[in-house]
Amino acid sequence: MCGVAGMVSTASPDPAAVRTMCDVLAHRGPDGEGFHTDDHVALGMRRLAVIDVSGGDQPVFNEDRSVIAVFNGEIYNFPELRRDLLSRGHRFRTNGDSECLVHLYEEHGEDLVHHLRGMFAFAVWDAGKGRLLLARDRVGKKPLYYRDAGGSLAFASELKALSAIAPGRGEVDPVALHHYLTYQYVPAPWSILRDVRKLPPGCLLNWQGGRVQVRRYWELDFTPGAVTSEQEAAERARELLLEATAIRMLSERPLGAFLSGGIDSSAVVAAMARLSPKPVKTFSIGFEDAQFDERAHARAVARQYGTDHHEFVVDASALEILPTLAWYFDEPFADSSAIPSFYVAQLSRRHVTVALNGDGGDESFGGYARYAQMARMEKFRVHTSLRPAVKHMGRSLLAVAPACSKRRRAGRALTALSETPQRRYARLMSYFMPEQKQDLYAEQLLEETAGIDSYELLDQAFRGSRAVSRMNQLMDVDVNSYLPGDLLVKVDISTMANSLEARSPFLDHRLMEWAAGLPAELKVRGGTTKYLLKKALRDWLPHEVLYRPKQGFGVPMGHWLRTDLKDVAWDVLTDRTAVERGLFRPEAVRTLLKEHQAGEDHARRIWALMQFELWHRRFVDQPLPGSPTVDGQPLRRTG
Template identity: 65%
Template sequence: MASTSNPDPELVRRMCEVIVHRGPDGAGFHSDEGVALGMRRLAIIDVATGDQPVYNEDKRIVAVFNGEIYNFGELREMLIAKGHRLRTAGDSECLVHLYEEFGEDLVHHLRGMFAFAIWDRDRRRLVLARDRVGKKPLYWRSDHSSIWFGSELKSLTRDPGMRREIDPVALDHYLTYQYVPAPWSIYQDVHKLPPGHVLVWEGGTVTVERYWELDRTQRSVVDPREEEQRLRELLLDATRVRMVSERPIGAFLSGGVDSSAVVAAMAMQSSNPVKTFCIGFEDSRYDERHKARMVADRYATDHHELVVTSNLLDILPRLAWHFDEPFADSSAIPSFYVAQLSRQHVTVALNGDGGDECFGGYQRYALMNQARRIPVVPRPLAGLLGRTGTLMSQRSASRSLSRRLGRLMTFVAAHPSQRYARLMSYFTPEQRSEIYSDSLQEALAGVDSYRLLEDIFHGSSAKTDLGRVLDVDTFTYLPGDLLVKVDITTMANSLEARSPFLDHHIMEWAATLPSALHVRNGQTKMLLKRAVAPWLPPQLLHYPKQGFGVPLAAWLRGELRELVFDALTDDTARGRGLFRPSAVQELLRRHMDGVDHSVRLWALLQFELWNRAHAAPDDTVVSGAGCHA
């Protein structure tokens, strides 16, 4: 924290103690007039001398840092050539010297994932920054004289002076998208620093500015084979720099194209067998172990598998504690278990995150690409079509054909930006209106959660709808859902995750490719699949995308039935005054009768479990999770 008065170093120590899982290998602190900094260390690079905080030569600049700077070798050479004296052999110390050279523009020189704080003692100036795509989290809050910040929201709640009042807009976004997007947090007084932004605090004044975004101006491509070769080169390089570690390293291997390509790139650049980790389910519809084994066999990896047969009643409270905000992506469960399995063998794990957002991997991209052929519906007719479709969707809950027809009518009537917002939503505006209490509806008067996505869609530099929705996902779904899920589940197990596809060199290069190299004729990830075809078993390229799904609907009708009824209908839940009890009961009844409302019930359940996990002053972790291999 920084303050115009005297900050509390003991508070900072408590803030660090509660996130010991992020850094079990040590702690570091600095305090002087105006600032108190602290950090927890997971030692991976420069294990012997890489402790933090780090200082410049006269200790007028001090920094703490979470993440990895992959180009630290080149940065060190450049700084030494400019006359700087570095006492360590790692990446952290580069930050203070880069700040001396470039000020807050130092972020443009960094290749990696990071959240850092730099204190300039002479100017009594604090600089906070987050990496381009949001791999590493950063929460903050400020009043007129002080600023508090941390990697997890639970650190900020150590301050007894912080109000824990739920932000109704954040709650509305959460139920729409299953996560709380930046810059909101679930609490009114706390913010997330968005990806690719720098925050400067000076004299009690906060300034936040964006420093990075993708340019989606498409370039002409003469020979796609040259692009395939260039992609292979970029992926090999991005993987190589992420294999630097003094601790054991491995990879998540789901059997999808992205993680398989990363494992292939690792194997081609490693003198030892790559350690790979895969999670499976007894339900074959959600089990991808057979695909992962194809890649593991091809590259003779040291392969490890785990079948999740956990008692969900044990793991859900633990996840609710680690996720400091309500989070409804149910794939957090297998993500936690693959991280837990991996940590038994390695400290660093590479993954395939970002491949879909860079190269057009989701089926919804193909749908949006095909929908561009739908002629614009005149406004009066669009309104009528949309209202009719909404009514059919709502009133035909037990008739799937009518419900699908209603959704199609609503989709056709909408502008492309709103079409995509509806595709990405889990509760539609109509469904949220049904369950919200009168007081919550009043608090949300005039709020339109779809505007979050629509504004990015309209502000994109892309000239195609496909490029615009790739922008939307890159700045919302990717950092708000996928990267939060991976950061929290890996850090809960003291494991570092690295993502070669999220190297900004790959992202910036991919953003300029013609849309037809991403999605064409209903086929997704065209260029990527062709580029990595020489690396992977042929049949792997033709499997439909499965995702990291779980049998959620069956769970809620089976082993979680009692929990979901108790949690959503007892006096505690009713007493919050946020949702209409009768509407929640109706959702439960419909789901148990066979209409799939699992994603909506899961979102409500996770919100309630989050409330209960973080209501106690000590935020006690409920531990225990049963699996067998």
């Protein structure tokens, strides 16, 4: 697990700039660094040593050093790949996974990605062809940003690394901001800065002679597969989860698991316990507010499997880490569960270097309550000719109904029913609805985003889905939007900020591809989500863990914004610094704050505005200096 950075140019790259970028990425790789420079490329990396600790340094080279690679992630099938490559005459100098890349490239070119099973973001330089290949794993566990400047291209694992070599260039992309306020994250290929882009998940970037081409190499296929019986499918689900977990337990450093008390993380712990000869180390985060506290369920699983269990309670004082989060997250990021994610990673790192988690179970097996909600709403079809009238009724109610009233809920329901199923789902996933953004934006931002429809991103995902059923379509859309844009960013940043490697058995692409072919009725049946997975885990997990309502990994943000965070929110969003940006109408922001105090739930919207403002103050108002710092402390290279 590492941070990677580099520059390629038709002229000469700047090795010092690559070293600066790697300094910024030191938290991703505290165990060492490595660099390579030639006439047209400079590559660098920071290493968190997990496999081949003593000998797995990077960059890695082929036999004649004409192919060079830097790599972030883990290739779980590297033992098989290594045996095959050795049989083909390739020679290795290390015992790790990263060296497989250069030899696979020699054998397969850019098709090497189809042979990899794992999480990765890597760069391969082919000196003979003057070609740079960048790649990101199938679902987007590991990030990669790049800046294309015509004759040169710079890339890095984090946005702030690119900002460090171009201080003062950070200009907010209004379209990215527009999308962020809808989804709580900046979706790929945008970044929050105009001149930087993200390589999307499952994509390759080719640079040669100053020209850049990006293409997608993988997408989940929801073509229905054959299912003989529910029992057989349940057995296969257990087999695939055990195998995906087993290959993720290979580590030369201490290993444990996040245990939230939900089905997915509990299933991973159960699988680990079956595979481990000693107690699994488990880590949970809780809250004083019982509505958000899942520790009792996590303890039930920990007791059943005799784990070495550790807990931490998060309260409002934990919000002291907000400036730290603003630094590490690079871009505005409004999923407030980043707070407990950061703390559980911090807790885990005191004991282990690698932690497995349950990410991906919801998207593969139908775990979100909104899937069942969409199924219910499908029963209430509104004829196309009536939709404008129903929408008008809904918006009229919303305009006059008191906060938290039945009329207001009715207004929201009517507005949702007036939409197509695709747009209905987009509204479910929204922080700010389109009409709310129109009320919020000042004149200039209105002009810059005129005609830009954030919901079109989900429309494209729906159109591109090969799923037959609506339910599988929803999961496909989430795999291409919410999963890589929100969940995987949250886990990657919060763990790497603490120099911790996170691994996700449910995101094994073979397990995902099998689950995608399951009939939708095995995922969501009536009001039961994760129908098949729950059946598969009956002998593994306590009944109260399997069949309790889903809580999610949330925080009591609504309460905090009315109490401990009330003054902070007002100060951050209404002071002179925020107002003079001219992006949002001050009276609209104050209305949100006042209505929230009066009982209307604007917590997600207020938090999104706060995270943007905190990010802007850290990265735009105070551009990164030439010598990067974290929380005011200078970074130091090792090695």
